[in-house]
Amino acid sequence: MSKEFVVIGLGRFGGSIVKELAEQGMEVMAIDKDHDKVNEYSSIASHAVxxxxxxxxxxxxxxxxxxxHVIVAIGDDIQSSILTTLMLKEIGVENVTVKAQNDYHEKVLKKIGANSVVHPERDMGKRIAHNIVSNNVLDYLELSDEHSIVEIVANHQLDGNSILKLDIRAKYGLNIVAIKRDREIIVSPQAEETIQQGDILIVIGADNDINRFEKKML
Structure with a gap:
């Protein structure tokens, strides 16, 4: 059973969400004050208003x-973003996700009842920075202010070593929650599992510990 979504604000962020949801077969209402943007998405969204x-x-x-679920993806107009979120919660919308411009904006959004707040530009910046600094890092996802989950390509330093021998949990405080090997995904790998060069390690832990491990891999 497909869910029904509303996306308010059809800039790059909101527009990309509309396209992705539509491709997944979801019902999407796209809303913007700009008639040109609405026309642009009229053939993509279920309804464009x-x-x-x-x-x-x-x-x-x-x-x-x-x-x-309603996604408030309004761009630079923080006042409209806040007012829209407030109105949505007051009329009884259960799930509201809002794009924030900065930390102050996020605090206000949370106080007025936003269920989830995202910082797409900031989070993407962190991903890109990690990818640039380390050739081994494929992807980076912030879980909280201090913890993240990353995809790291095992290099020659890790090749042929078991998880037990590397002792990453004790040395770095990190947990390998899964290993991608070609088309195989090993979930919760055992301590005896031997890592091969080219494996993609899905690692979770504190940002400081992840940074230490990345530097060791360089």
Missing amino acids: AADSTDESVLKSLGIRNFD
Whole structure:
């Protein structure tokens, strides 16, 4: 059973979400004040509407309360982002995810009831920085302010060593939660598992510990 989504704000971030959800077969209503942007997504989204999301009566008339999840992807207009989020929670929308411009914006969004707050530019910047600094890091996902999960390509230094021998948990405080090897995925690998050069290690831990391990791999 497909879920129904609303995406408010059709900039690069919001537009990419609309496209991805539509490709996954989800029902998506796309909303923006800009008629040109709405026209651009009219053939992609299930419904595309030109509307002012800070107007409570407009939100109610669109039946947004009945959707499973609303994503507020408004760009630089922090005031509109906050007002829209406030209106959505007041009319009873259960799940609201909002794009934040900065930490102050995030604090306000959380205080008025946003269920989830994302920082796409900041998070992507961290991913790119990690990828640039270390050739071994394929992907980087922040779990909290101090913990992340990363995909690290095992190099020659790790080749032929078992997880037990490397003792990454004791030395670095990190856990290898899975190993990707060609088309195989080894979930919760045993201590006796031998790492091969080219394996993709999915590692979780504190950012400081991940950084220490990355430097050791250089």
